Amino acid sequence: MRKKYFFFDIDRTLGLDISQIIPADTVYCLNRLRQLGHSVAIATGRLQCDGFRTASRYGITSLVSDGGNSLTIDNTLIEMNGLPIANCRALLHELERRHLPWAVFTDNTMVRHTPYESFRHLGQSQLFQTDVTPVDIDSLTTIYKIVHVRPAAGDPPLDTYGLSRLPYITNTYLVEPTDKGAGIRRFMEHAGAPLEDVVVFGDGLNDIAMFVSPFFRIAMGNARPQLKERADYITDDNDKGGIFHACRRFGWI
Incomplete structure (x- = not known):
């Protein structure tokens, strides 16, 4: 199976509302993706320390944070840029x-x-x-x-x-910065992998910048209409197995 690079928003995509809690079926899916050799990362507008706290709780070691301005790979903060x-x-x-x-x-x-x-x-x-x-x-x-x-x-x-x-x-x-897509592209440069292997999951307006070609774009069922218009696929709500169902549908797990 070709390795994919998954990037998940936190609030209302991975997590329930703005909590730190991720549903059990989503946790299973994240673990299974890693077991099968895929890369699992978070893409969040949260400050790096805040996003990293959630990532660490679920064994995720890489994240694009600060809306694309910060990059953490394998638990190491690679860069963190402020606003102009x-x-x-x-x-x-x-x-x-x-x-x-x-x-x-x-x-x-x-x-x-x-x-x-x-x-x-x-x-x-x-x-x-x-x-x-x-x-x-x-x-x-x-x-x-x-x-x-x-x-x-x-x-x-x-x-x-x-x-x-x-x-x-x-x-x-x-x-705050709102270009998660730019952070993902820098992540992929570090990984030395093609952008076509990126899969993004999101729900909100601050996810629009990562809902761009050539990324494969999956909107949650509870996503904003503007995001769904840019999606390659719309899955179920985040509290109704949306991430699990999408990954099963496309054969990633």
């Missing part, structure tokens, strides 16, 4: 002028830094430690993610400053 710093500073200065609270992730930890006390309760606050402290925007040298409050309805929209921005919870935006 000048663009980030420009956005943060506009947020300051408009009195829109924000927080930044400046290292590979689950800690976000903000000058706003109110941010302790915004943007999935239960998942992160929030360090409330003065932040000198122009002294920042590395930023991996930004979370900020959205403008009120009727207010002028924010400039994107060339950064990718996704709607987030509690009336916030999440600014």
Whole structure:
């Protein structure tokens, strides 16, 4: 059997909702793929330390993380790139002028830094430690993610400053890299394997950049319509054996 290189999104693809829990039939499928000599990796928008925590729990040693900006192979962090710093500073200065609270992730930890006390309760606050402290925007040298409050309805929209921005919870935006496909291509360069051997599984808008040719693209049954339109195959929901059924259908297990 020809070796395939599988890349799985975590939230709502491998995992249930945004939990760390992967269904038993999916865990079996991942283990069986590895036993048969295939490569199994994660492709996630999460910060490397966060994605690696989930990967390690299930014996997965490689991942594309930070939306394509970080690459881990065989438990070794190969590269980790921040967002364009000048663009980030420009956005943060506009947020300051408009009195829109924000927080930044400046290292590979689950800690976000903000000058706003109110941010302790915004943007999935239960998942992160929030360090409330003065932040000198122009002294920042590395930023991996930004979370900020959205403008009120009727207010002028924010400039994107060339950064990718996704709607987030509690009336916030999440600014992060969104090119998982670029990270997968770098992974395949390291592996010395053809891109035609890549299989990707996803469900959300931040998976669109990896739903490109020549990758074989599988959308979960619970995927967003925009992703299904780009899929080579649509499987069942992630909590209804979608990954297992797809791998059986195409003879990978």
